[in-house]
Amino acid sequence: MTDKIPSFKEEIDNIHVPFDKLDAIISKTIHENHQRGKKSLRMKMVYSLSSVAVASILFVSSATVSPAMANIVSKIPIIGAVFSESGDPGLEKVHEQGLTNLIGDTKNTGGTSITLDEVFYDGTRFTIGFSIISENIIEKSYLSSGPEIKINGQAFSNASTYSETKISPTHRTGIINIDSLDDLPESFTLGVNFTSVDGKQWDYSTPVSMKTEVxxxxxxxxxxxxxxxxxxxxxxxxxxxxxxxxxxxxxxxxxxxxxxxxxxxxxxxxxxxxxxxxxxxxxxxxxxxxxxxxxxxxxxxxxxxxxxxxxxxxxxxxxxxxxxxxxxxxxxxxxxxxxxxxxxxxxxxxxxx
Structure with missing residues (x-):
């Protein structure tokens, strides 16, 4: 497989994308794909891009390059897709207007990747979007009753609701609505901890600031x-x-x-x-x-x-x-x-x- 890597890299380099970080992302992708082949692991690949525009250009360009490139691109999640495809008019609207925090932080534990996708917070709502991709079928209760939320490192017990949408047997998206906004500061560090029924954990931390268009x-x-x-x-x-x-x-x-x-x-x-x-x-x-x-x-x-x-x-x-x-x-x-x-x-x- 190693003798195919240089030509594959040349195909990638021929894609004209106006983002100087793309080569580093693709190189990392090839390296991970090569290592996975050596170990004979059947792992799902999940990649986070710093811009939705990058992902969009890759999808357009993939039709002109090799099937290997198309296969890799097909597994790249589009950051912000959880809100934009939620069917919730409010979340779709704030995503379209660029009012959300696009995060795209992906962590893999034991063959299951969770991406903290997007966060929105203002005087009317506080919502967190995420996605799960796994090697195995994801059961409905895989994340039990939902994630643990922390505000500035402290457990946050205010009322919240949690829901998941099944995209495929191995892919789900989720939305967490914090229903009680009392005692929340205008800016804080959000902590999100997911724990699966078999004890795996995924931890995230990201800064959040209130939007003021209310x-x-x-x-x-x-x-x-x-x-x-x-x-x-x-x-x-x-x-x-x-x-x-x-x-x-x-x-x-x-x-x-x-x-x-x-x-x-x-x-x-x-x-x-x-x-x-x-x-x-x-x-x-x-x-x-x-x-x-x-x-x-x-x-x-x-x-x-x-x-x-x-x-x-x-x-x-x-x-x-x-x-x-x-x-x-x-x-x-x-x-x-x-x-x-x-x-x-x-x-x-x-x-x-």
Missing amino acids: EYLTINHSQTVEDINLTVSDLEISAAGLRFNFNADTEKINYLTNGYLDFKVIDDKGNELISHSGGSQIQNVDGKEELTGSLLIDPITDNAKTLTVIPYINFHQGGTSVEVDLKGNETKTNIQPFNETDIEFKSFTVTLP
């Missing part, structure tokens, strides 16, 4: 339905989405605890803006159950002038809840159905700035 709109709409007092205080507007902040209270203890407050939002063009996750907390104060939280909604279209908002509460139908402590230990609890009728509040209108 508008704030005071709403202060209040209404009472079924002894539940609801106030929607304000709205945060950014390219990433709409974050409604609210609070609710009732004298019915263990009532709000068994329901989920959500909003149906329709713009003046008739488009329904889909609701995503949000963070909330419930506490008992002076004989009342109080709920405080926020909800993330899809971003508005450019021409939208008003929003019609319909709050509602769905009570759970039973199931299983899973709580995860800071060490990753899971506690599962069976939940009995809550036999109450779902509640819909009256709609109200928000005029956008």
